[in-house]
Amino acid sequence: MPPSRFTINRESAVFVGALLLLLFVSPVADWWARLDVHWTTPYALWLLVIVAAFLINGRKDPDEP
């Protein structure tokens, strides 16, 4: 049985949340912080999360008017 749109949105949201945690609260964060990266790198990663959130929110929810 295919999941409902609501389920998809919730799962997508959890996925984006997990992506944020992976990038900022995990050994991955240690890794990029130790590299000799540009000072804007954390902002670029943050932007990546925002873009992902933007993309999943482009979908229309079933309870939207």
Place this chain on the structure above:
Amino acid sequence: MSHELATLFGAGVVYLLILFLIAYATDQGYVPSRWVSHPLVYTLSVGVYATSWTYYGSVGYAAHNGLLFLTIYIGATLAFVLSPVLLRPILKLSREYQLTSLADLLAFRYRSQAAGVLVTLFMLIGTLPYIALQIRAVTESLYVLSNEVPPNTIALVFCATLILFGVLFGTRHISPREKHRGLVVAIAFESLVKLVVLLMIGSYALSVAFGGSAGLDAWLEANPQALDALYAPVNQSPWMALVFLSFAAAFLLPRQFHMLFAENLETRALKTATWAMPAFLLLLNFSIPIILWAGQKLQLQMNPDYYVLGITLVHGPSWLSLLAFIGGLSAASAMVIVTSIALASMSLNHLLLPASYPDPAMNLYRWILWGRRLLIGLIIMAGYGFYAGLKHSAGLVELGLISFVAVAQFLPGIAGLLYWRRATRSGFILGLLGGICVWSVLLLAPLLYASGILITDLGIPPIVEASGLNKWAFATFATLTVNGGLFILVSLLTRQSPGELEAARACCTESMVTLSGVVVAGSPGEFRALLASALGQEMADREVDQALKDLGLRANERRTPELRRLRERIERNLSGLLGPQLAHIIVNRRLELDSEAKTALADSLRYVEDRLETSRSQMQGLSVELDNLRRLHRQILQDLPLGVCATDNQGKIVLWNLALEGMTGVEARQLVGSRLDRVPRPWDGLLGGFARSGENHIYRMELPVAGKPRWYNLHKAAYAEPDFNDDDTSDAKSRPGMVMLIEDLTDLGNLEAELAHNDRLASVGRLAAGVAHEIGNPVTGIASLAQNLRHEEDPEIVRQSVEDIIDQTRRISTILSTLKSFSRGSGHLRQTETFALHEAIEQAVHLMRLSHKHDGIRFEASCPPHIILTGNHQQLSQVLVNLLNNAADASQPGDRVDVLARVDADEAVIEVMDQGQGIPEELHETIFEPFYTTKPTGQGTGLGLSLAYKIIEDHEGTMDIDSQAGLGTRVIVNLPLRKSQQPYEPLAHH
């Protein structure tokens, strides 16, 4: 460079005036509504999250803790991206149950006034340092920019202005259903100001300190320790704790909850905020490292907390530093205004009203309004007291984080609210108390000790140091471990009250429960009278009217399920005014439920369908499929072109479909749940009578509707109800429900009548043609005889011809008489006589021979003279003429037409035979129908054979056709022989 204190004060006053103007213009409707309700305005209003801590404190925090400042916004981003599982359920709950604050939400879920009181008190204690922080940021910014210690009156004027703003624009409406649009737009404007100013200062810092981004990169390359310091704290002990704290603060802080949920104008705006709010925070923080490094490069001799101002003071134009001050002022004022409004609402609902509920005789609305206004003032002044009482030892971020840890104590309760139905009131309260105790010891006590209020720090700092953890990580871990542990443990050991269980189910919308109990009060009028003793008559009337309006019910509503819904709606509306717990208590005590009364299927169905409509998006898997199936079945019944009315086993209407709405002009929502006798006249009699009758079908029942008669077919059948209420053991369960189908025949009848009318009109035309045809034959005969007479001199022939003419005129007269009889549809014989069949046959043959139309046809007759019949001689002659005429028409010149007569038993059999093309078998039945003809148009009327058939029927005879295509036709007429022994006398004219 520095500014005059008066200039700064003047700039601040002008800015706050602009803020007043924006809020006023919005409230007055000068700002287009589509701007006000735009999702980006909502997002900017939620940007109240960024206070002077962000504006000033982030640079200072970054100076000492590197990228740690970013955790405060990464955590908030997490909360927003998780919006579908976190924020949206809370928004739905708060809108549905009119919950305006976190205290309302938790008191509603745990059905506990104590929970509301505890949450409010803790929120007040935890947030006051935060308000103090804002006041301090404003006064310190004045000091930085003017180099003068600002007098206390400036802080007081600042607070007084914010109180005025909060009173004017934050308490315009007392019901949460009406949003404070002016406040929302003003706060959004403040967010825009702080964002733009911070970006401007960042750009200025980049330009003045480094000459551009290339210069910054070069400086960082030359000073690698700056970048190392920035990245050093990533993933160290406080990193995760701060992400977690800011995650909680992003939606639990009073100002956040207020702007996110209480002032939300459009549900869809939250969806935009999911990505737009993190984007706003990103932009806001992008300048922070630049300003920090610019301050370091320019070697500013000041607290890094105020580098934002310091940068502008070094080389910048004076307007830029004024703008920088305004940006900080906007960040601080927005926070204080929204926080005070939110805390005032919480304090009123959970502290003031329960402690001293006003006399219902007074105007409760006014009391609530002034109570909120007073509380706004008190809360801001308490923040000022905290500011004045605290020594300025703690950094801006320190004060903010103390509040963050306090707010995080509500997370276990929220998690239980959304996802753990087993969580109990005792677990929540004890867990929260445990968390508060640990928070007070670990964070509040050292702050008070540092300010000289306490004489001891309780020996906490050494313990924290020994743990090896950062202070914030330790406090977060310790408080939430105690809080969460107690919450889970006590919840598992205690049981929920019925009210708590009901609220827990309401919070977890996947579970669907039917309404139980029936309201004792029987009408909205009784609701008013009962509520007046608690709310006062005016408020009771307004609340009942509002709830009736919300539900689209009439003032004389008496249906049980609708009254149950009305009660629920009143409780929700009151919840927005008095708080959920007080509203629950008032409604429970005044509008009592009879829990013993059985809930009818109609009542349960309506409630469940309402809930399904509002919670469909929460469904998953099989429940979605079942709901789709339910909708399909319901839609089929709704769209059925027959009226459908179903009643449950208590005789209450459960279904009234669209076709029936159309027939009766009564909407389903007015009737579902009522008994059939509540259906308006004349339908009550029709449906009620049919339901009671023993008949399962009634056909063509006439009913006067709007003064005109209409006709209906009615059908009914009994159906067994599903076990909706398993605990229902009453007799009602054994009684079946009933479904009735109502078929409106009126339109069909009208159509039939119209068709019949058209047919009659066509018949008239055909009849006229038929008459002409029938009369045409004898007229032709008369004309021929008359022509012959002109040249005839033989008196005998002349006499014979005259006789023939008279005969033909008599025949015409007879035809007309027959037609009259045919048109009346009551054929009967007139002028019966006894005559010899051969005379009639010869007469007909003779007539045919006279007509030149059939000159080439030979007519032969054979009839024994003893066959005597009783009937109308003229009519039978006409039959024979018609038959001979048809036979001649079907024949070719040279063909023969025979008329044979014989006796068979007690009947005379006459056969008229031709040698024509015959009649196909499929036409044998139809050719006797009136006006049916196979002849070309204009040559036949279709009346001849039908007239003949009718005349034979009148003589109690029969007429049959024996014909095959190509083999000629034989018409067989059977007539009864004369019944009496009356002697036969030949006709005089023969």
